[in-house]
Amino acid sequence: MTPPSSSRPQQGALLDLPAAAPVAVDGAGVTDPVARVVVDVPLPHLDHTFDYLVPPAMAATALPGTRVQVRFAGRDRSAFVVERRADTDHHATLAPLRRAVSAVPVLTPTVLALCRAVADRYAGTLMDVVRLAVPPRHATTEKAVLDKHGAGEAPTVPAPEGWAWRAYTGGPAFLRHLAAGESPRAVWTALPGHHSAAPAPVPAAADGPAPIAAWPLAVAEAAQAARASGRGVLVVVPTTRHVTQVVDALAAVLPDEPVVRLVADDGPSKRYRAFLRALLGDARVVVGTRAAAFAPVQDLGLCVIFDDGDDRLAEPHAPYPHARQVLALRAEQERAALLVGGFARTVEAQLLVDTRWAHPVQAPREALRAATPRVEAPTEVDLAREGAAAAARIPHPAWRLAKNALESGPVLVQVARGGYVPVVACARCREPARCRACHGPLRLERAGAAPTCSWCGRHATDWACPTCGATALRAGRVGSNRTAEELGRAFPSVPVVVSGTTASHGVVETVDDRPRLVVATPGAEPVAQGGYVAALLLDGAVSTSRPELWASAEALRRWLGAAALVRGASDGGRVMLLGQPAPVPAQALVRWDPAGFAERELAERTELAFPPAVRMAAVQGPPAAVRSFLGHLEPLEGLEVLGPVEVVPRRPGDAAPEADERAGGRRSGARTRGTARAVAATPPETEVRAVLRVERRRGTALCRALAHAAAARSARKEAGAVRVQVDPPDLW
Template sequence: MSSENGPPEGGGEDAPPEQLAFIRETVRAARPPRAKPRTWRGAALARELPVARVLVDKGVLHLDRYFDYAVPEELDADARPGVRVRVRFGAGRHRVRDGRREGGGLVGGFLVERLAESDYSGPLAALAQVVSPEPVLDEQLLGLARAVADRYAGSLADVLQLAVPPRSARAERRPSPEPLPPPEAPGPGTWERYERGPAFLAALASGTAPRAVWNALPGPEWAEELARAVAATLASGRGALVVLPDGRAVARADAALTALLGEGRHAVLTADAGPEKRYARWLAVRRGSVRAVVGTRAAMFAPVRDLGLVALWDDGDDSLAEQHAPQPHAREVLVLRATQDRCAFLLGGWNCTVEAAQLVETGWARPLIAVRERVRATAPLVRTVGDGDLARDEAARAARLPTLAWQAAREGLRHGPVLVQVPRRGYVPRMACAACRTPARCGHCAGPLQGQESGAAPRCGWCGRQEDGWHCPECGSFRLRAQIVGARRTAEELGRAFPAVPVRTSGREHVLDTVSPAPALVVSTPGAEPVAEGGYAAALLLDGWAMLGRPDLRAGEDALRRWLAAAALVRPQGAGGTVVVVAEPTLRPVQALVRWDPVGHAVRELAERAELGFPPVSRMASVAGPAEAVADFLRAVELPVEAEVLGPVPLPVAAVGSPRRSGAPPPGEHWERALVRVPPGRGAALAAALKTAQASRMARGSAAPVWVRVDPLDIG
């Protein structure tokens, strides 16, 4: 039935479809125009720019895009680009821009920009909350994070989790200090030791952007030299960022900057500061109150205003490679920042990596080195003990301390402390026959025998049984020796050899920062060497074969880097400084140490890798996971035509650790790994192809994990 003046009542069954359509259009036209934008669930929206484009904090590749939300009127003032927000994200709550429904519940994110309208035609969900009105993400940081995500085949949300620290409300309420005026440009100081050192500082102070690979001379002056580079950049009215591998290096750079510039001109960003203090310092940098930053790996994303210099120390240290997805390396992030911000770049260290040599080889950076006469004047004397010397030295075969090393230690202890570097911590991990070097195994389960402290009989590392009557099945000998001796066992042996000298150890459990100039034996694992006041009188680098014999492409480079780091703490040759390295003297890394020529070693390594097509000349990615999953992934991915797939090959089972961090399979699982290699210039295409294939797997909900890593450190 119809009313007289209105449309048919009920469902209008009696009216023809044409009449119903006409009636609907008439009623719609008769309605008054809306005074406000459309509403969502009765909430009025912002009158200007009512659409917010949000990066949702979902670190999965198939959701690596922006989503549009409506801005309620009550959030209009706080909903500015760069702030943290919370949004409804999921089925029945929000439609993604291509019409699919994903996820569920309230999730965090960043408001990227405000728009007048959305290109999504359906109704938009509204912003649920502006977590804080503090803008923490600007266009510069967003662009850097996107470039890093694209380079490493990762998601933008994962990169921003590394770049933006967790929020602290108390830190946000605390006012940041007023910025200080630029300091005076410093003098060259010890930069005069380098051919182009003063010119490099002058270029920084003038506001230009030089790029240099700096081969630092041995000694403690590197921290002051970094501080002078930062001070020269600040003098030009720009900001500076310095990234170092660990907290001890940060502490030295912090002390050098404070001594040169005073308090308040730089911020230290490390995890040791705690979440609130670290976030407060990060905010001070973001607000422009502090123009210089010194920190560890996470500081590579620090939002320094008017960035004029990015600097990195010791890029060969594996702690500079992020362990969380997408696992970027600080060196590559700073190269991207130098290119994006058009700022100066300084890559320094006692060693020179092949990546650093490539930056010079391609002309992207210039070398910053000292003349050979200066190098010889500051480096210690390096002597070698090879396998032939050990074979003729019966005492060395029994005690593992060659006569030459023992003599160097005795002479050095007359004048100061002596550093002893051993390749690993602990006591005695493995035993072998002293006569023929056959590994010693348990008679019950064939497990490896491990030495014990205080001269006790060796014990099996698998079943724990004590082996009292062991004899070698190959030669019949009853004598055992350690294959690789740890720091504590070495300290015990040296304590017996030098009973009147104190012995100190520095390793993972207890790392020493400094030692006094008094005579002492300091036994340290690589990377934990303390600094001695006035330098060490001598250094013994033991078991060099243990580091050189690793089945890894970087074994020689890494061994040389660790040796140089220890030898750089020794006094110059003119002051009696001596280094003894127990390794075959004909090997290239040993010769580079003797000549103190890490640049020459890196250049030759780079030439060989270019000939063989190895990184960094080529770009490489690893694909790891269960065999069937890896095979499916390789079949599905649309690789560049130039790509070459190596493998897959089985991976060793990990004893501990997660595959996300270590790249190894979980205990009890058998994984395979394939390497994908592309020639120069095709790295971006490779990363894009891997990212697309991984996103497709995640969208389908594939159960089997596949870990993709671009530019893996370990491809051995």
């Protein structure tokens, strides 16, 4: 077995060996007896194909795209056949395939090309991406799906009337181009909306009393336009709740169209069933979460991603691709339409608009005023008349708003953190309270309980402040459970619902339209039937004061997501943002101007040379390994290396203060210390991180250099694991 010529780093190329001429192989009557496979191995320098001989018994099953077993480095390993050939570059005897696992070609040529493009874009290996794209095999499910394959024909779909898109400038034109078989690309700033605010009668959800919201209906009409042209549709959303909303909307708009859910939470059997139905063409519309971006939809005509700023759409496993970028690459390769939507507009989506790769689709101000609630963000000056009460976490105007709103319906209260008191501090000197054993942050889990360490779980029953010696504690941050307790005392006759992963009932999906207080963490807000009458967004400064690059944009996205659940201003909906947030995102919320905020944010990042205006990569690992990696980098014009500097890994429970309780918060693997130390003085057990920066036009060259450096270290078996992440989200 030997690797063929490829653009990827190969061991032969590293050793400057000449390429061997292909030789024909006698396959004993087998047509194309050479199987070119990719083997599931983790080593970067083996990221290429290998040639194996196809035994006659496997000639009809070991086809391109199928799973096989091969003998590699003394053990049996999983592999995928990517090509059948009549010749090979290997001049010795080829090893035969060990076993053909299945005759189903689960790795289609288009998905293989997409995996290769994603691996190149993120400086990863092909098999790392293939593991994300192809779910594990479930033999019983495979047999059942194959037995039912071809049982029905796809229905004829008429072009949509486009009720949900009439409020948007460019919306009807987008649908017309889709229905005509063209491939427009759009960045869509969605309007909030509920059944009562829809521009035309909207049917109720298929399996619940809650009506269909405006944005899933718009997605369904876009899918209908693509299906009217005979093409497939792929919709990617952050959570299973979003999947259910889109599936319900599709059932209302396209009642005869087979739709599959591709969600990891559904379990291996159900997920593999959905994957096979899409692969075989039994369903031409796929709705799913992050990994569904690789779904093998036949004749793909439209890719949709909604709420692309949600970090649950970023893959936590190497090479850490984002679903937005995967769909953009896929739309480019398969000449499909792309719709990037959300209530907020991300800086990355704004770059697509600025470069004219995509067109903006958004509502004019008149439609925006009718659909959005009235938003207030009182400042210290506005609250000065309240006197000392102005410093309260929930000042009097907010209490008055909640009291009046509860007369006609539910009120949403968004809290930055879950739990009871997730952060405590010394009552005298305000120094954060830390565990004596591991120095982790202390928290209170309920009223009257002893403080507990968030890292090791020890109870600090005899805690004393090491700075001033005081033993009394005060709340540093107030969580959703404590907030619900305070609201329950203030409104004793009103039911209080707490939604979040740390809540006793977990995440609540929906509530009815009766008066109640709903306390939720970001991302865990239930959908209220008919919309909330009002919303209080607490602890604004907690989100915007974070040092990460994404802090302001993420805060605005979460505020807009909560405010979008509130009724429009014409129906009396009101939102109040509290906690002295940063003025720029706060004013963007008041004006409901996510596009203007994204334009400003992108301009600032361009001036400061931050992503996405430039391409960056973070290289993290032991000091010696990082130095070795940087030493293997090929010369690259315009490359700027920042660091290395020491990083401190996060400990369990040391989550960001504004953590999303549905997903566990933004995944920030490490934080840089305030004072950078020289790498030579770093203790050997710590890690360092170097940041590499180039112009956007040199991003491909940077990723190629990173891949070559990783392959060189792997081929030489150098010690120390190095993590390479392109466009890291946790820049400080």
